[in-house]
Structures are given as structure tokens and as C-alpha cells.
Amino acid sequence: MTIDCCEERLVKNLDTQEYWVNMGPQHPSTHGVLRFLVKLDGETIVDVIPHIGYMHRGIEKMAENVTYVQFNHLTSRLDYLSAMINNWGYCMCVEKALGIEVPARAEYVRIIMSELTRIASHQLWWGVYGMDLGAFTPMMHSFRDRETINDILEETCGSRLTTHYIRIGGLSNDVHENFVPRIRKFIDFFRKALVEYATLVSGNVIFRARAEGVGILPPEVGLSYGCSGSTLRGSGVNYDVRKQDPYGYYDRMNFEVPLGTKGDSLDRYECRFLEMEQSMRIIEQCLEQMEPGEVMAKVPKKIKLPAGEYFSHVETARGDHAYFIVSDGGANPCRLRVRSPGYSNLAVLPEVVRGWRVADMVTISSTLDLVAPDIDR
Amino acid sequence: MSEEIKNTTETAVEAPVVHDAELHAVISGAFPDVVMVASPQIATYAVKPAHLHAFALFLRDDARCGFDFPLLVTGVDRAPENRMEVFYHLLRTRDGRKVVIKIDLDRVNPVLPSLAMIYRSFDWHEREQMELLGITFEGHPDPRKLLLDDTYTGYPLRKEYEDEAHEYIKRPY
Numbered sequence: 001m002t003i004d005c006c007e008e009r010l011v012k013n014l015d016t017q018e019y020w021v022n023m024g025p026q027h028p029s030t031h032g033v034l035r036f037l038v039k040l041d042g043e044t045i046v047d048v049i050p051h052i053g054y055m056h057r058g059i060e061k062m063a064e065n066v067t068y069v070q071f072n073h074l075t076s077r078l079d080y081l082s083a084m085i086n087n088w089g090y091c092m093c094v095e096k097a098l099g100i101e102v103p104a105r106a107e108y109v110r111i112i113m114s115e116l117t118r119i120a121s122h123q124l125w126w127g128v129y130g131m132d133l134g135a136f137t138p139m140m141h142s143f144r145d146r147e148t149i150n151d152i153l154e155e156t157c158g159s160r161l162t163t164h165y166i167r168i169g170g171l172s173n174d175v176h177e178n179f180v181p182r183i184r185k186f187i188d189f190f191r192k193a194l195v196e197y198a199t200l201v202s203g204n205v206i207f208r209a210r211a212e213g214v215g216i217l218p219p220e221v222g223l224s225y226g227c228s229g230s231t232l233r234g235s236g237v238n239y240d241v242r243k244q245d246p247y248g249y250y251d252r253m254n255f256e257v258p259l260g261t262k263g264d265s266l267d268r269y270e271c272r273f274l275e276m277e278q279s280m281r282i283i284e285q286c287l288e289q290m291e292p293g294e295v296m297a298k299v300p301k302k303i304k305l306p307a308g309e310y311f312s313h314v315e316t317a318r319g320d321h322a323y324f325i326v327s328d329g330g331a332n333p334c335r336l337r338v339r340s341p342g343y344s345n346l347a348v349l350p351e352v353v354r355g356w357r358v359a360d361m362v363t364i365s366s367t368l369d370l371v372a373p374d375i376d377r
Numbered sequence: 378m379s380e381e382i383k384n385t386t387e388t389a390v391e392a393p394v395v396h397d398a399e400l401h402a403v404i405s406g407a408f409p410d411v412v413m414v415a416s417p418q419i420a421t422y423a424v425k426p427a428h429l430h431a432f433a434l435f436l437r438d439d440a441r442c443g444f445d446f447p448l449l450v451t452g453v454d455r456a457p458e459n460r461m462e463v464f465y466h467l468l469r470t471r472d473g474r475k476v477v478i479k480i481d482l483d484r485v486n487p488v489l490p491s492l493a494m495i496y497r498s499f500d501w502h503e504r505e506q507m508e509l510l511g512i513t514f515e516g517h518p519d520p521r522k523l524l525l526d527d528t529y530t531g532y533p534l535r536k537e538y539e540d541e542a543h544e545y546i547k548r549p550y
Contacts, residue, residue, distance in 0.1 A: 223470070224445075226446065226448070226496070239446065239470040245473035308417045309417070311475070324466065334453065335454070337449060337451035339448055339449040344501075
């Protein structure tokens with residue numbers, strides 16, 4: 001009897017207190033300067049408030065003070081892991097407004113470059129995801145293989161990360177003569193490496209225990225928050241700009257879009273992982289169809305868009321990346337708005353992470369594949 | 378007022394520039410006073426701030442529209458004409474079709490209702506336009522600053538804005 005009373009009293013006094021913990025801005029798993037305020041009840045996450053803006057460079061304001069040609073190189077600085085695809089999105093917006101037709105060879109090289117960038121970005125994400133979960137080896141493998149792609153980019157356009165290779169009307173120069181053989185060699189090698197990747201991480205028991213069923217994103221929540229890319233496709237929503245609103249020659253390519261079913265961290269992981277194989281399929285088709293020719297269309301020396309609104313969007317490694325240009329007929333844009341996929345993917349984080357443990361926070365935020373400069377612009 | 382009359386005549390003259398006839402029929406059937414604006418690429422509809430909420434709900438929930446994917450929000454400072462514009466871009470994931478809602482605002486006191494509770498994505502987008510352009514979104518659930526520091530004053534994306542830091546840089550060219 002006395003013991004029961006004691007227990008009752010003990011339980012009453014065992015109320016836990018909620019408290020705030022600061023995660024970031026310098027935290028290894030935030031990949032850039034990104035800060036979360038995490039409200040905890042014991043080890044359970046009650047709420048998360050993301051604080052962004054540490055990398056805000058005002059690129060939209062810069063756009064209003066430079067010409068259309070000068071702005072192009074800034075797009076590489078948005079999401080530096082998808083630099084080529086960002087270049088393409090912006091150039092396409094201006095080309096559509098001016099009615100410029102890009103030469104066929106340039107269109108093929110653009111697709112090859114985009115898909116190479118996508119693979120490189122996913123490789124980095126894959127290695128870093130392993131590291132976020134406490135495994136260091138994946139990082140070594142993925143950076144070794146990513147180096148090959150960076151070398152190919154460097155040989156062709158002189159730059160490894162912030163490329164500025166795709167220009168308004170085409171490309172800055174034709175590809176290097178080593179381009180095709182090196183890519184073929186890389187694909188042969190990477191097909192085998194992907195099997196190795198799968199045995200190392202995808203099938204690992206500890207990894208699956210940490211990712212399976214953790215951080216479920218319901219499809220309707222993902223859509224309402226504007227998530228895109230593999231973050232949304234992991235929840236089973238079939239939305240890929242390359243399929244739904246094809247640009248360039250993507251409508252001639254034969255590829256599949258991997259979809260998840262449950263929307264947990266493992267589904268998001270699988271979607272991204274399978275995308276690498278699809279990217280290689282697209283590159284192979286391009287290499288077969290590509291023919292020698294011009295890589296630059298005739299573009300007016302001084303570019304001025306007719307007054308009006310112009311829009312274009314592309315599928316980067318993170319999702320739907322859009323440009324919206326409002327022109328008043330002058331040499332500079334009146335307003336240039338960038339929709340970055342990471343911005344919306346981060347916004348959904350509090351909804352996904354609520355109720356999970358502190359350790360799951362890293363698992364979940366890492367599968368959203370966040371890049372801070374892309375979010376802050 | 379003259380602006381509105383101009384818009385209606387434009388649609389009457391440029392009838393062939395309807396980007397999506399099926400959608401246009403649905404929208405003009407449900408909202409007769411929503412005006413289609415001439416825009417080179419995407420179907421754009423000019424809406425008065427008072428009708429914005431109902432119009433966005435219709436675009437999202439009506440089965441014939443079904444715009445389930447919010448793309449972006451942007452404000453535009455039209456300083457020479459002394460007005461502001463706000464654009465809402467929506468897309469539907471089943472076929473990738475897009476629609477744009479355009480709202481004309483007074484530049485001195487730009488106020489419009491918030492769509493943050495209809496499309497949750499617009500929460501951050503609207504916060505950003507609030508701090509960068511000084512547009513007020515009424516009924517926004519969380520109207521704090523997003524990208525800028527809390528102590529920041531001024532609206533950087535307005536045309537008359539001048540950054541004090543630039544005063545110190547003397548360029549030789």
C-alpha cells in the first residue's frame with residue numbers, strides 16, 4: 001500500500017520540462033550555414049524552427065543591376081551542386097522569350113551535362129548521408145567516383161563546380177575530343193560501382209533500421225508545401241519536370257522516374273539512388289543520337305527582352321527549379337525571381353520531424369538533400 | 378479604373394492568345410469578373426484582392442482545375458507607374474499545366490490577403506516578399522522576417538532602395 005502511494009507521488013513529480021536546443025549554424029549535418037531551433041521533450045522533438053538567410057547574397061537584387069548575359073554566371077552560385085542545370089534553366093527562359101532556337105548538338109550536350117551534374121550531386125549526397133548516419137566509408141567511395149565527373153567537366157569548360165558553360169543560345173564552346181570516350185568509360189565503371197554502393201549501404205541492416213519508416217512525408221503535405229524532386233517522389237507523387245513539362249530534348253529520351261510508396265527516409269533514399277542509373281541511361285541515348293555541328297545559335301549582341309513575363313523551370317538534382325523574369329523592355333530585368341527547390345523542401349521539415357527522436361532529425365534532414373546557398377539565394 | 382477597362386478590351390481583341398481554352402472556359406464560367414491578361418507564355422488572370430482567397434480555393438479544389446502544386450510568389454515593384462504587382466504561380470502535377478494569378482496593388486499601401494493557409498508553401502514565399510518589398514499579406518500566420526536580420530530596415534527590392542554599404546566603395550571606373 002505504501003509502495004503504491006510512493007509510486008504515484010513519484011510519477012506525479014516526474015513531469016518533464018520542454019527545452020530549446022540550438023542546432024547549427026555550424027553543424028556537420030546541415031551542409032552549409034543553416035540553423036535549426038529544436039524544441040525537445042526529453043529526446044523527442046516537439047517542434048523545429050528553421051532559421052535561414054545566413055547565405056543570403058541578394059542574387060535577385062543583383063539581377064536587376066546587371067544585363068541578361070551578365071546574370072548567367074550567378075545562377076551557378078545558387079545550387080552549386082546543380083550548376084549546369086541552373087545555367088540551363090536561366091538560359092532557356094531568355095531563349096524562350098527571344099524565340100532563339102538552340103542547335104541540336106547543344107541540346108544533346110546540355111542533357112549530358114545536366115545528367116552528369118545530377119549523378120555527381122547524388123554521389124555527394126549519398127556519401128554524406130552515410131557520414132551523417134555515422135559511416136565514414138561511403139564518403140570515400142563517392143568522392144573518389146565524383147572526381148571523374150568533375151574532371152570531365154573541367155576538361156570541357158575549365159571549371160569544376162561553378163561552371164557557366166551553358167550560355168544564352170547554346171554553349172560557350174564545343175566539347176573536348178576526350179569527352180565521349182571518357183563518359184563511356186565512366187559509365188562502364190560506375191554501373192559496377194553502383195552495385196558496390198548498394199551492398200555497402202542500401203542493404204546494410206543498421207542503415208535500414210535507422211531509415212525505414214522514419215520521417216514519413218504524406219503526399220498531400222508534400223504537395224501543399226511545394227516539395228519536389230526525390231523528396232516528393234519518395235511519397236509516390238509522380239512529378240518530374242522532365243516528364244510533366246519536358247524541356248530541351250527530354251521528350252526524345254526513354255527513361256523512368258523512380259517512385260516511392262511509403263514516403264519514409266528509405267523511400268527518398270531509394271528514389272535518389274535509382275535516379276543515378278536512369279541518368280546514365282539518358283546519357284547513353286544522347287551519346288548515340290548526338291552528331292557533330294554548331295553549338296551556338298545566332299544571338300543578338302545586346303539582349304533586350306520585350307516587355308512581359310517569362311517563366312521556365314528545370315528539374316535539378318533537388319527538384320523543380322524555376323526562373324520568372326519580368327521585363328519592362330530594358331537591358332536589365334525589372335524583376336527576376338528564382339524558385340529554389342531546397343527552399344520548399346526545407347519548409348516541410350518541421351511537419352516531418354515532429355514526434356521523432358533527436359538522432360532521427362539528421363536522418364530526415366539529410367534525405368531532404370538541402371544545400372544552403374540554394375535555399376538562401 | 379481606366380487600367381481595368383484597358384485590360385478588358387485587350388482580352389476582347391486578343392482572344393486567340395488563350396493559352397488553355399478548356400481551363401479558360403471553366404474559370405470564366407465560375408468567376409465572370411476575373412479578367413484574363415495578355416501574357417506571352419502562361420495563362421494569367423488578374424484578380425482583385427477581395428476575390429483572391431475564393432479564386433485560389435477554386436483553382437485548388439475544383440476537379441476541373443486541380444492545381445495542387447504551388448510554384449512561387451513574387452512581388453514586382455513598378456516604380457515608374459507607381460504601383461505594385463504580385464504574381465502567384467500554380468501548377469498541376471497530373472499534366473504540368475500552369476496558371477498565374479496576378480494582383481495589382483497600390484504602391485503606397487500594398488495589402489492583400491495571405492494564401493499561406495491554402496498552399497502551405499506560400500508561407501515562406503510571402504514572408505520573403507513582405508521583408509524585401511514591404512507588401513502586407515493580411516492574415517499571415519507567421520509574419521516574421523525570413524532571410525534578413527530582425528534589425529534590418531528598408532525594403533531592398535524596392536527600386537528606390539540604396540544600400541548604405543555601397544557609399545563606402547569608391548570605384549575607379
